Amino acid sequence: MNISILSIFPGVFTDFLAVSMIGKAVEDGILTVNLINIRDYAHDKHKTTDDYPYGGGPGMIMKPEPLYEAIQDVRRDREIPVIYFTPQGRLLHQSIINAYSESTELILLCGHYKEIDQRIRDLLITDEISIGDYVLSGGELPAMIFVDAVTRLLPGVLNDLESALSDSHQTGLLGCPHYTRPPEFMGIKVPDVLLSGNHEKIASWRRQKALEITRKNRPDLLKDE
Ligand SMILES: C[S@@+](CC[C@H](N)C(=O)[O-])C[C@H]1O[C@@H](n2cnc3c(N)ncnc32)[C@H](O)[C@@H]1O
Numbered sequence: 001m002n003i004s005i006l007s008i009f010p011g012v013f014t015d016f017l018a019v020s021m022i023g024k025a026v027e028d029g030i031l032t033v034n035l036i037n038i039r040d041y042a043h044d045k046h047k048t049t050d051d052y053p054y055g056g057g058p059g060m061i062m063k064p065e066p067l068y069e070a071i072q073d074v075r076r077d078r079e080i081p082v083i084y085f086t087p088q089g090r091l092l093h094q095s096i097i098n099a100y101s102e103s104t105e106l107i108l109l110c111g112h113y114k115e116i117d118q119r120i121r122d123l124l125i126t127d128e129i130s131i132g133d134y135v136l137s138g139g140e141l142p143a144m145i146f147v148d149a150v151t152r153l154l155p156g157v158l159n160d161l162e163s164a165l166s167d168s169h170q171t172g173l174l175g176c177p178h179y180t181r182p183p184e185f186m187g188i189k190v191p192d193v194l195l196s197g198n199h200e201k202i203a204s205w206r207r208q209k210a211l212e213i214t215r216k217n218r219p220d221l222l223k224d225e
Helices: 010-018 020-027 064-075 094-100 118-123 140-151 161-165 199-217
Strands: 002-007 032-037 082-091 105-110 127-130
Touching: 002 010, 002 064, 002 140, 010 020, 010 032, 010 140, 020 140, 032 064, 064 105, 064 118, 082 140, 094 140, 105 140, 127 140
Parallel strands: 002 032, 002 105, 082 105, 082 127
Antiparallel strands: none
8 A cells, every 4th residue: 555645744754654563564565655745845945835814813724735736746647535634524433444444545634733725625635534523733643543543454464464353443342351361460360261262152252341341431332233
């Protein structure tokens, strides 16, 4: 998968792309990330990418020309999804990540300041995604969250893709409790069923616990159960 990220602070992605699962995916050539500095498309010698809003009011607006040229430079007339991260977008969910993990190429736009010029949204953005009902100062963290969640679903990235497919939200439920050695820690024993070797009983126990945790923490997820 090839992901182009447009930002006025592309440097914040350097460590993120170099370590752990993402670093390995990049090293193995499963993920290619093209970091694009929007300022490189600014028209003046001060590399200005924002301006005052028409109609007045607080905050600055990201100018349309650098954004337009940066996106078009990547697209080159090809049909590539262009995702803008914004608190006004549809709420990010595992199903959205699953769908985008099938793509071969994506463009991610990180906003800053008060807003980007609306004409970029009208002309070039194909999807608007929010990572939650709160406001951050920029779209870089949402872009990292998106890239991380998509990358772990790409074939060859995780040793055991089955593990990712049984995580919270993939099944519609939250995950269940997990234990490893030792069998007793600080007086708390691993539930007997997990030591029983009976796979049917273990699966049933895990589903029961997943249901209990979901009912307690996210009853909204159970409305269709
Ligand atoms: C200060 S915010 C702008 C908020 C905007 N004025 C509004 O009311 O919706 C600056 C940028 O941060 C990013 N951002 C902030 N919160 C976000 C969220 N919850 N989800 C996705 N992106 C977010 C967006 O790229 C946004 O353009």
